[in-house]
Amino acid sequence: MWALLLVEFGRMEVREYPDPEPGPGEVLVEVAFTGICGTDIHGFTGQNGRRVPGQVMGHETSGRVAALGDGLTGPAVGTPVTVNPVVVPAGDADQWRGREQQHPGKWVLGVRPDVVAAFAQRVVVPARNVVPLPDGMPLAHGALIEPMAVATHAVGRLALPDGPVLVAGGGPIGQSVVVALQQAGATSVLVSEPAATRREALERLGAIAIDPGAGSVAEQVRDLAGVPAVAAFDAVGNSASLAGCLTATRPGASVCLVGMATPTLDLPSFEISAQERSLVGSFAYSSVDFGLATQRLAATPASADALVSRTVPLAEAPDTFRSLAAGNDTPGKVLVAL
Incomplete structure (x- = not known):
């Protein structure tokens, strides 16, 4: 598969990576779209200290289920999904439901440097973090759910x-x-x-x-x-x-x-x-906020369309990161099609 590697601060390249395989309790997602977040830009420049050279970033994503790890019976292969990137330990998931973002041991897809994240054609995630898209919701809109979850949580505060x-x-x-x-x-x-x-x-x-x-x-x-x-x-x-x-x-x-x-x-x-x-x-969101954002965005497709400024192919992503970091006049979200 192909993925977008942060080679060094200020430089990204599309590189070939081995295809990942899901382990027990994990889902392999064939990525369709991943949004470029402001934190990704800050990671690209080295500004925020939360990304490191050598990692594959990306946390605002959508795609289809490609394979299931051992012990899983769903979601079915081919199901359109998004991914909640805030991961808490499996044993704490029930206890921390509704406040996962406050868990001291959480990790975040796209931030954790040793996990190949969503600026890749395939990504492995815990099954509990996979969220099926509502019927009829375009895959591109699914990549907007994560930033909408940030906003949904903030408004709910x-x-x-x-x-x-x-x-x-x-x-x-x-x-x-x-x-x-x-x-x-x-x-x-x-x-x-x-x-x-x-x-x-x-x-x-x-x-x-x-x-x-x-x-x-x-x-x-x-x-x-x-x-x-x-x-x-x-x-x-x-x-x-x-x-x-x-x-x-x-x-x-x-x-x-x-x-x-x-x-x-x-x-x-x-x-x-x-x-x-x-x-x-207000910081990030809970799984409850993420689910609410999913349903609300599916019900307001015109707003979802208005949030996207443009979509670029993976091959153009390195140049797109450079131009966004330089402060071009893109008003809204840029999606990378993988």
Whole structure:
């Protein structure tokens, strides 16, 4: 099989690998599509320290069951599936259901360096992490379920009152948060995003796009919505984006921190204490969130289509990584067809 190898930071190559075989309790998946995540780009550049040269990355994926390991009777060969990449020990799966992302011994497909992950034509995963796609769901949409699970979990972290909701950052995760908010019933979503191409993509999703370079985000929210935001989601995760979320929300509002652009933040503390706002963290997702994201995305195919900017063949993936890392103007998700 062919796979995309991180040869060194800043350089990837398509290399031939032995075909993997599933062991007991494992499933072999013939990969169809794998999305390029922002963390993959950071791994490519060496920015986040969570990827190493010599590994095959990839965790946003879909495909078909190709073979079953010993002890398994399903899912049937040929079943369209996606993969939940957050893996907890088999003996802890029941106890940690609904909070797998908090397990201290978890590992993540595409992050663990000794596991050939989903930028490969075939991948072996535990059967408990294989999620069949709903009937009629396109395989390309299946590769969007993982980022949608991130957004679904984040939206579920807040109790959303009626009223306008602000999202800081209109990249792929911010766009996924927009869709997850709409799926949860939000009718007015505003997004602060400096890139014009992303603002256009956000408007196609039905959000109101705000240019933070045009003035105060808080003032623009009030001008456009008539009132401050009732809640906010920071899909960037730096000091400026979080400050914008805090000042643009009403007193007593909650702000969910989803993005992780920087490991430390400067907080406008009075905007939290004096205004009695709450700051809530959100990381990855549970298996429950993953299942909910699967069902909701299957029910909103137009939104899934709008999240994808383009699909490239595996042979073009090294150049695609280079261009994305250089900051080209791709507004949404890029899928690699394997």
